[in-house]
Amino acid sequence: MKFLAISGSARRASTNTAMLYALQPAAGSTYAVSIYDRVGELPVFSPDLEENPPREVAALARAIADADGLILASPEYIRSIPGGLKNAIDWLVSRNEVIGKPIVLAHASHRGDDMLQQLRVVLATLSDRFNEQLFLRLHLMKLSPDEVAAYLSEPRHQEEMRRFLDAFANYCAAA
Incomplete structure (x- = not known):
């Protein structure tokens, strides 16, 4: 099973992006986790560019089409969805690749509930296969990407992420 993990952060040292990369070793050989950062x-x-989208948008759409499910992780900016992630979602709204695509959230902070609530509304509108209940939340705020990788490489965290991936795979398979 192939998952596309999309980071809603444009920041190079993003905690959410680092968390998504840590899903790859947890996936082992059972799942393929590709990261879109x-x-x-x-x-x-x-909307004027939708019929002939820019190559970056077409590449994202192909990656989504190739995935069995999407995992989104995003920081909170001013209690809201970051502009870059909202822009990416806007590009997808009228495209077929995301229709019916299983989607779940992961979050790398103990805060951000306002953004998460907004994102849940948007994703439930985007896909009827958005699963609000299946959610991975890890408290990683203020850690560098290297610190996130070290922390999440611990067996207990690898197991937690593996359980999340297993539950998501089951959800994807239950079409």
Whole structure:
């Protein structure tokens, strides 16, 4: 089973992005987890470009089409969804690749509930397969990507992430 993990952060040293990369060793050989960490490279959404989207948007759409499910992780900016992630979602709204695609959330902080609630509303609108109950939350705020990797490499955290991936795989398979 193939998952695409999308980071909603444009920051190079993003805790959420580092958490998504830590899912790869937890996946082992059972699952393939690809990371999309380039929301900051997407052009600003314009309906005028939807018929012939920019190559960055087309590449994201192909990656989504190739995945069995999407895992989104995002920081909170001013109690809201970061502009880069919202822009990426805007590019997907009228595309077929995301229709019916299983989607879950992961979050690398103990805060951010306002953003998460907004994101849940948006994702439930985007896909009827958004699973609000299946959620991975790890308290990693203020850690560097190297510290996140070291912390999440501990067996107990690898097991927690593996259980999350297993539950998501089961959800994806239950079409």
